[in-house]
Amino acid sequence: MVDAAKQSASEKPYLSIANIVKKFGDTTAVDGVTLDIQRKEIFALLGSSGCGKSTLLRMLAGMERPTSGQIILDGQDITKLAPYDRPINMMFQSYALFPHMSVADNIAFGLKQDKMPKGEIDARVAEMLDLVQMRKYANRKPYQLSGGQQQRVALARSLAKRPKLLLLDEPLGALDKKLRQQTQLELVNTLESVGVTCIMVTHDQEEAMTMATRIGIMSEGQLLQVGTPAEIYDYPNCRFTAEFIGDTNLFTGPVVVDEPDRVEIEAAELGGRIWIDHGITGPKGMQVWASIRPEDVRVDRDPVAAGPNAAKGSVAEIAYFGSYSVYHVKLGSGKVLKAMVPVNRWHEANLEPPTWGDQVYVSWRADMPVVLTR
Amino acid sequence: MNIQRLFKRLKPGRGAVISIPYFWLLLFFLVPFFIVLKISFAEQDLAIPPFTSLMNLEEGGLLHLTLNLGNFDFILSDDFYAKTYLSSLQTALFTTLMCLLLGYPIAYAIARTDPARRNVLLMLVMLPFWTSFLLRVYAWMGLLNENGLINSFLLAIGVINEPLMLFHNDFSLYLVMVYAYLPFMILPLFSHLVKMDGRLLEAASDLGAGPIKAFFTITLPLSKNGIIAGSMMVFIPAVGEFVIPELVGGPDTLMIGKVLWNEFFDNNNWPMAAAVATVMVLLLIVPIAFLHRFETRQLEGKGNE
Ligand SMILES: Nc1ncnc2c1ncn2[C@@H]1O[C@H](COP(=O)(O)OP(=O)(O)OP(=O)(O)O)[C@@H](O)[C@H]1O
Ligand SMILES: [Mg+2]
Numbered sequence: 001m002v003d004a005a006k007q008s009a010s011e012k013p014y015l016s017i018a019n020i021v022k023k024f025g026d027t028t029a030v031d032g033v034t035l036d037i038q039r040k041e042i043f044a045l046l047g048s049s050g051c052g053k054s055t056l057l058r059m060l061a062g063m064e065r066p067t068s069g070q071i072i073l074d075g076q077d078i079t080k081l082a083p084y085d086r087p088i089n090m091m092f093q094s095y096a097l098f099p100h101m102s103v104a105d106n107i108a109f110g111l112k113q114d115k116m117p118k119g120e121i122d123a124r125v126a127e128m129l130d131l132v133q134m135r136k137y138a139n140r141k142p143y144q145l146s147g148g149q150q151q152r153v154a155l156a157r158s159l160a161k162r163p164k165l166l167l168l169d170e171p172l173g174a175l176d177k178k179l180r181q182q183t184q185l186e187l188v189n190t191l192e193s194v195g196v197t198c199i200m201v202t203h204d205q206e207e208a209m210t211m212a213t214r215i216g217i218m219s220e221g222q223l224l225q226v227g228t229p230a231e232i233y234d235y236p237n238c239r240f241t242a243e244f245i246g247d248t249n250l251f252t253g254p255v256v257v258d259e260p261d262r263v264e265i266e267a268a269e270l271g272g273r274i275w276i277d278h279g280i281t282g283p284k285g286m287q288v289w290a291s292i293r294p295e296d297v298r299v300d301r302d303p304v305a306a307g308p309n310a311a312k313g314s315v316a317e318i319a320y321f322g323s324y325s326v327y328h329v330k331l332g333s334g335k336v337l338k339a340m341v342p343v344n345r346w347h348e349a350n351l352e353p354p355t356w357g358d359q360v361y362v363s364w365r366a367d368m369p370v371v372l373t374r
Numbered sequence: 375m376n377i378q379r380l381f382k383r384l385k386p387g388r389g390a391v392i393s394i395p396y397f398w399l400l401l402f403f404l405v406p407f408f409i410v411l412k413i414s415f416a417e418q419d420l421a422i423p424p425f426t427s428l429m430n431l432e433e434g435g436l437l438h439l440t441l442n443l444g445n446f447d448f449i450l451s452d453d454f455y456a457k458t459y460l461s462s463l464q465t466a467l468f469t470t471l472m473c474l475l476l477g478y479p480i481a482y483a484i485a486r487t488d489p490a491r492r493n494v495l496l497m498l499v500m501l502p503f504w505t506s507f508l509l510r511v512y513a514w515m516g517l518l519n520e521n522g523l524i525n526s527f528l529l530a531i532g533v534i535n536e537p538l539m540l541f542h543n544d545f546s547l548y549l550v551m552v553y554a555y556l557p558f559m560i561l562p563l564f565s566h567l568v569k570m571d572g573r574l575l576e577a578a579s580d581l582g583a584g585p586i587k588a589f590f591t592i593t594l595p596l597s598k599n600g601i602i603a604g605s606m607m608v609f610i611p612a613v614g615e616f617v618i619p620e621l622v623g624g625p626d627t628l629m630i631g632k633v634l635w636n637e638f639f640d641n642n643n644w645p646m647a648a649a650v651a652t653v654m655v656l657l658l659i660v661p662i663a664f665l666h667r668f669e670t671r672q673l674e675g676k677g678n679e
Contacts, residue, residue: 098578
């Protein structure tokens with residue numbers, strides 16, 4: 001008993017967001033989000049445009065006042081604190097660097113507000129410039145920097161005060177794709193070397209998967225699922241997550257068989273049954289969805305044994321990605337099923353790769369589909 | 375920025391467009407200025423026009439050029455003129471400062487309101503222009519007069535027993551000057567403030583700067599060019615203002631505009647009036663050229679590096 005109490009005390013979340021709501025007139029931008037974040041975590045908020053990610057972040061920074069709910073950081077209720085009183089710093093999507101100040105002055109701005117002695121400010125600014133490798137540019141003005149350099153200055157400025165919580169709103173949104181991928185790992189390394197607790201917003205799922213220790217999927221102001229990148233990819237809990245993270249094939253239909261060792265779904269679009277040997281059991285007749293990842297689908301030229309988890313179709317399109325190809329297979333119902341096929345798949349079997357219009361057979365193992373109820 | 379270089383770099387069509395304002399300035403500023411300059415070197419004469427010509431072709435094909443420096447000499451030697459110039463600059467400077475102190479919060483507030491109401495407020499700022507400037511000054515006379523509206527009202531409700539001296543003194547001078555020039559301060563300030571990125575203030579607040587600190591470290595420095603533009607638009611015409619000091623100013627108000635008027639209309643001394651005007655233009659051009667260089671240097675820094 002005592003041990004358990006001790007343990008839960010030490011594992012008390014660093015940041016605790018409790019049932020927070022933000023309404024703008026009629027629109028509810030954030031609709032009851034509850035979330036706990038641990039110390040030194042890099043948490044990514046992921047969701048489509050307009051789902052309330054920025055609003056949630058701005059409430060943490062104090063730029064928006066929540067309609068209801070509570071935010072507790074390191075044991076302190078900060079819900080009603082003004083932005084300039086919060087031990088939280090934010091890196092803005094547009095960077096919001098002060099155009100009339102040099103790089104060094106931008107980084108020193110927050111420290112000056114704390115009335116830090118000049119010597120300490122200089123030391124901290126130098127440290128931050130080294131951290132983001134911008135020492136050479138200390139006296140430049142922001143407009144004299146490239147996009148990637150501005151991003152690093154913005155990061156240095158938001159880290160300079162050693163905030164308890166760092167907020168990043170689409171930190172790499174303004175960079176082109178190549179620079180973005182380079183910068184992602186660089187950013188994670190910097191964050192980890194500083195050891196800051198961090199919440200970042202992005203609508204790039206790859207970025208979230210690369211950078212975050214945990215991901216929260218948001219849609220229409222609600223947090224649908226929270227988990228590690230692997231958990232979210234392998235066990236999505238709803239259709240939105242399954243489709244948003246990675247690519248998937250969704251089939252819907254009623255549960256027709258519910259046995260201890262399997263569930264069978266009558267999927268009209270497949271023209272057959274989906275047989276699943278794991279996961280939830282549901283009452284017969286219940287409408288559910290089965291999600292099958294393209295990489296779990298096997299494509300054959302020869303007929304496979306008729307039965308569940310298989311169908312016949314014709315190749316409608318092939319997208320070539322180097323080491324693999326994605327086949328779009330048109331089923332009898334007209335539904336297009338995506339299958340990811342490694343390039344050497346045909347080679348090894350000594351087969352001619354199927355091309356447009358060829359008849360193929362698709363199938364998957366019974367442990368592959370994930371059943372979704374919403 | 376070198377103008378010739380600028381022209382060379384522009385396409386012909388753009389060069390033509392840009393030459394229109396230059397042509398305008400040439401025709402309506404530079405040419406008149408040289409005419410005035412020419413007159414300032416002439417002597418008063420009983421003729422039409424009432425001054426001597428500078429060049430005379432004499433017998434034997436001798437071209438005689440007479441430059442009369444007497445007017446300038448007189449301006450420099452009689453300290454009445456120095457005092458008047460100084461007092462004009464002082465009045466203009468004080469008016470500019472008052473307009474800035476009053477206009478900045480107004481411009482700031484307008485820039486911060488939502489766009490739908492913003493236009494209404496801007497309309498209100500510009501509304502006085504719908505009435506003639508002269509009429510508005512006369513309206514102030516009616517208000518401030520010894521038995522004007524304000525005094526009658528205060529007397530009627532018994533707040534005062536004797537009429538207040540609101541008129542023909544420095545108070546009325548500055549009141550009407552500031553009233554007349556305020557819009558010229560507000561409009562350029564507004565156009566700078568409205569462009570300011572609100573996220574910069576959010577960033578300042580996020581980094582620990584309270585609203586007042588954020589204003590002085592972010593908003594004010596970023597609106598510097600608006601302050602310069604607005605101040606020039608008030609200061610320059612205020613130096614030469616004639617109507618307001620004449621109609622509502624005190625009897626001892628020394629303004630260069632008034633001196634000009636006297637020389638021109640009362641003494642019919644065109645060369646003297648022209649010399650007074652020339653000195654005033656030179657007095658204004660020096661600080662403006664300085665400011666302009668300061669500004670272009672900043673702009674060029676932005677473009678080059
Ligand atoms: N100040 C505001 N006034 C009114 N509505 C707002 C305001 N700010 C945001 N909204 C609305 O709240 C919703 C959520 O906006 P938010 O900016 O949080 O989205 P987001 O998830 O950050 O989207 P994006 O990925 O495009 O940045 C949107 O429907 C938006 O229109
Ligand atoms: Mg956003």
